[in-house]
Amino acid sequence: MTRGHPPTPADGAPRAALGHAPQRPIRSFVLRQGRLTSGQERAFRELWPRFGVDWQPGERLDPPALFAADPSLRCDRPITLEIGFGDGESLAAMAAAAPERDFIGLEVHRPGVGHLLLALAQQGLTNVRVLRADATPLLATGLPSASLDAVQLFFPDPWPKQRHHKRRIVQPGWIATVARVLRPGGTFHLATDWTPYADWMLAVLDGAPELFENSAGPGRFSARPAQRPLTKFERRGQRLGHQVHDLIYRRR
Template sequence: MSDVSQTAGQDTPRLRTIKSFVMRAGRVTEGQQRGLEQGWPRFGLEPTDGLCDFDQIFGRQAPRTFEIGFGMGHSTLEMAANAPHEDFIGVEVHKPGVGALLSGMLVQELTNLRIYSCDALDVLRECVPDATLDRVLLFFPDPWHKSRHHKRRIVQPAFAELVRLKLKSGGVLHMATDWLPYAEHMLEVMNAAPGYRNLAEDGCYVPRPPERPITKFERRGERLGHGVWDLKFQRD
């Protein structure tokens, strides 16, 4: 079965329905629940709303970042707080992470962030207009270690093309992983993807960019001698 199909009358590629994530049942804490109840009506977006006018949603024109799978939201919160002149759109399927990020937004009184709680690929296809994003972030996605699961990896040729359509000319796809075989897979896919330029001087990986926060998980990995590989590809 092909990785890509086309919607009638549209050029947006459709990825296979195989999911790159597993829905996990997680306990929502009181603080996270409070974030969901108080923050979602203000900052939550629904895929059923369809194609979005983000200038209207944020009430301004600003550089715009789209993050796929923000986990518990610590890095997203830090990036949004450090760049109040920029707008951020985060997508995460797990409710505890969504609640945690909303709770942090309320505490820090941030207004430059909006959240979807669904499949990020559906949001890109159905809700994000073409050529409107300055950055797309994919930090530490599930590497699906076993060979028979590699088809579940989110970074595939169809994913690269979908992201390319949503990036502005000169926009950047920034990926990071702590699993070298997956970094090599990302590099192979993106080097073959049309319409991109690798921003690494050696044609491989870039040094950790200062705008990407270091997570507690990453610091622990560094103490254990684990590596992290960052990749940046710019839309030509």
């Protein structure tokens, strides 16, 4: 693999295919064991039944059914999936500003999930469902093909060291799983404050023109859309003087 550049599909060939014993999957996150506040503990007890979705790898979800009080009455509204929502404040703000859409939030960090559950209840939101799960198996097999209108990935862990680049969530094989769950014409919106990762994202996504079309034109970043609220990590990046890049792709 070229130094500092995204892998080609051959670089990503499974070790088993190369005659090695299977390895544990590479994770894009480190599960920090942050303590839950008493409010977050209560949120898991009292609010998880209202907003939470229990899902295990191997199961398949039916996204519209998650929002229907009576599955026979379900109406198919556009659904956005946010991967790695952090504390969820920006997801709650987007959902409040778009009551005509439904949102599925995905996060592995328990305190962040608890924080979002509290925000949803405080703001009386009914158009958000929350999963505490790893995005990678969910995208690979846990959702039907072409079932989502939009996928958003804001300020994913940048894994800045060269030896950790394999842990970046945006990889050629991974974006194919994002493409699988998006309907044709659906959008994949990414943002990062780490310029080398922005360049990496651009190379990976522009490198798959059969799956995605760059809405700003090949090789170009997008202007920040007004409907994307500031996130917690974005504010941190701003304090550090980092430039923010948005990338918006359309599923072919």
